[in-house]
Amino acid sequence: MIETGQKPVLEARGIVKVFGQHRALDAVDFTALPGEVHALLGENGAGKSTLIKILTGAYQPDGGDLLLEGQPITLRDPLHGQTYGIGTVYQEVNLLPNRSVAENLFLGRQPTRFGLVKRREIEGQARALLARYGLDLDVRAELSEFSVAVQQIVAIARAVELSGKVLVLDEPTASLDRNEVERLFDVVRGLKAKGLAIIFITHFLDQVFALADRVTILRNGRKVATQPLSAVNTTDVVRMMLGKDLAFEHHPTSLSGGPQGAVRVEFKGLGRKGMTPFDLAVHEGEVVGVAGLLGSGRTEVARLMFGVDAAEGGTITVDGQPVTIRNPAQAVAAGFGFCPEDRKLDGIFGDLSVRENIIIALQAKLGWFKALNRDDQIELSGRYAEALDIRAADHDMPVKLLSGGNQQKVILARWLAIDPTFLILDEPTRGIDVGAHAEIVRTINRLREEGLALFVISSELDEVVAYSNRIVVMRDREMVAELHGDDIAPDVIVQSIAGTRAEVRP
């Protein structure tokens, strides 16, 4: 479907980008053809986002050339890129939630008469524009009143309207559900048919195969390959991304036995308004996985356990001793650790260093008067960084500069440093690439083998299956099933979540 003779719209030749000592991109070539969806894949730190930022003008390359329709160009910033026809839509919609849809589409180029904006005209044009994307909505309503999917489409409409040659979609599907993804894909296919070059970045391989024509894979700042997707399969792609044989075809052979060790933590009748009380015991050396759809109450359970939300009844015992947990400080004192779902918001202290991020929970537990001295800090952070293979050039660098996977490991290290009895992980692989997924999964398995009790929430069924001794299924804010042994399989979980399992197994 793509002839090799076609002229690229946007071409990058031998792009080099250096940060300090680190070569983020090393002689990378990339071409975007008209009328194709070109997927860009790579692990965290492979250089995907750096390349995108260079293509859109957010960064300037330290070497190499950018060519637009054969002409060399230099981009000062994304706005400048836009004037050349290169538009970008980011994962976090970069529009104005507080303004109307129409204004979001036309901000910066509103038609005016005597200095006054022609609002009717803008609204009319906005309606007509969105109709072409299959959206019929009140363009005067605030953008924030619409779902993320609609906001994405509005962002795409604006980007295409302003640029119109190249459209960069940076993880646009990360927070969409299946139907919304389909809807977005229809829009993208429509734009492709119109001859736009679309560059598509995502973590979801199935989406790459569903939508893209070609794929370019980056690894450690170098290009591994550019291939038509018709010529490769998933295994090829993953192998190229990771460059190592995947220990990812995991199956829980050793896990199917019953609970090991003694009961570590026991929750009895824990609940609060809008949340059915639950009983759960987690043993030493056991991972209890939690499966359920978004909004099924998974995160709420974790928050109850850790005292983020105070429980309205129920008891908690740790190693047989009753404890009271009404706030996170008490949870930490009881030896609990919690890695929340939204790392950036609730987990990391972006501006603090890797070292400070690791020691902060331990310091909080020790209290004000027992400050860890610098040598202890360095020793501790060094030990855990090594144990978890945290890749940071320097433990004094701000943690926000690390990739998502490494940030996640920093949070894990933080809790391991307090020598926890019980660790709660909420979506530990969210927003992390496939390669790092495997590593996080391995880390969880290792912690379990070391005797830790873990409670892990994940919507990645393959992963839950890979580390759980037991799986709790949640639906409508209630624990509806507990799966053991052979039932720990994606199919069974899906049926259980959907509530069809009883009929399936008479």
Next chain:
Amino acid sequence: MNRSLRPLVATTLIFLFAFLLAVLQHPAMMSTRVLGNFLTDNAFLGIAAVGMTFVILSGGIDLSVGAVIGFTTVLIAVLIMWLDLHPLLAFAIALGVAGSFGAVMGAAIHYLKVPSFIVTLAGMFLARGGASVLSSDSIGIQHEFYSTVSKSYILLPGGGRLTVIGIIMLVVFAGAILLAHRTRFGSNVYALGGSETSAALMGVPVARTTIMIYALSSALAGLAGVVFSLYTSAGYSLNALGVELDAIAAVVIGGTLLTGGYGFIAGTFIGVMLQGLVQTYIVFDGTLSSWWTKIVVGVLLFMFILLQRLVFRAGSRRT
């Protein structure tokens, strides 16, 4: 209903209700005479609050407003009484000085990445100090232009007087409503308040807009100074102490979100009128201490912050 309209509607209802109560108790308050005085007495606060609305909409704060008003009254008095300039020329110079002062603050906020709170706090000390250096004593202004202005008014049916400064305030509000809701500059102000990063990516000229916002706020504070000067016929360095706080209160009571992005100029008008109503009521009552104004404003402010919290929390729950 658009949720950003809710605080505005609430303010309007509270104002009407309070006015009704006041009129029931003191029927004399329902006259164009009281209404006219209402506008005249609150003109300088209203004009300053308009500028403050733009600043707060963009997500900033301007603490220099009161000091700029004080400085302007002194500067005008000095120009007229010591340098013998015509008042209109003095006004023009004062507005220019105030506007440039604001532009410099805006530039500092944008280019030095210093929070507006800090920059305008420094601006407040500078303006207040500058006023005292010009003259630490009150300077009375005697000029026929002043007496002409104070004698000019439009007679309202019922004997009320719509004075020049009352008209100036109404014109400022009308102009500001157009500026905020119907121009690109207005859109850019809201855009900055919504998300500065997004606004920049969408092509909003962040530097220019920020500078213009603070220049506008200071120029309007300057205009408030002009009005204050006409109102009191004097320039004094300690004039309008703490007016910036009254202005912020008026803006917030008027339904503008302190974190920026949501609000209306019209709301600020009602916020100012509500403060004026409380003062007028106290005057009519005769037995209450004028400090009750502060208490009522404090209660209202607290109520509105709570209200906004509820409205916007309810709205953002779906994420």
